[in-house]
Amino acid sequence: MQFITKTAEESIDLGIQIGKCLEPGDCVLLFGDLGAGKTTLTLGLSRGLGLPETEYVRSPTFTLINQYEGRYPIFHLDLYRIESFEELDQLGLDEVFSDEGVCIVEWAEKLKPPGDQDNNLLPFGIQSRLEIDIQCMEDEARKFEITPINYQSDTHPIFSLQ
Structure with missing residues (x-):
């Protein structure tokens, strides 16, 4: 799925649409x-x-x-300052990636273990996930490439995004 927004407000609106589709246990990278x-x-x-x-x-x-309370617990991670996969592994984030809440990870490329070229061996039991690649375009415009990965069924609400 691909979406283009022209302003920060449109990007927030897109996030609201996606957020309404998320369920406990979902992980957004x-x-x-x-x-x-x-x-x-x-x-x-x-x-x-x-x-x-x-x-x-x-x-x-x-x-x-940061943790926020919405319909479910929201765990917002920013891995920008993480220097290595080993450092990440020592943080003990297992409970954050649980079925109780929704986890949103900025700089998700830091989750990738060394040598995992296909991004298949993500830690903390992350299996199904929503990967969102954001690219800057002209001015404030952004392109969002949204890829659901390993969802057991296409009945998940995320597949209803238009």
Whole structure:
């Protein structure tokens, strides 16, 4: 699935649409350059998951993880400062990637173990996931390439996105 937004507000709206489709246990992996709009999309995802507009979503670059309460717990990770897979492995994030909430990961390429060229050996039991690659275009425009991976059924609400 591919979507193009022209403004940050449209990116937030796209995130809201996606967030409304997410269920407990879903993992959203965000890829994109610095300034691509990962945190902006996360704001929309969180709003779609029921986070009140009075709650502020900020990138957890220095804290690594923020937790918000929507319809389900929302775990927002930012792996930008992670230097190695070993460092990530030592953080003990297993409970974050559980069936109780939704996990949103910025800089998700850091989850990839060394030597895993196909991105198949993700840690913490991550199996099914929604990968979103964000590319900057002209001005504020962004292209979102959304790929559902390893979902057991095409009845998951994410497949209803238009």
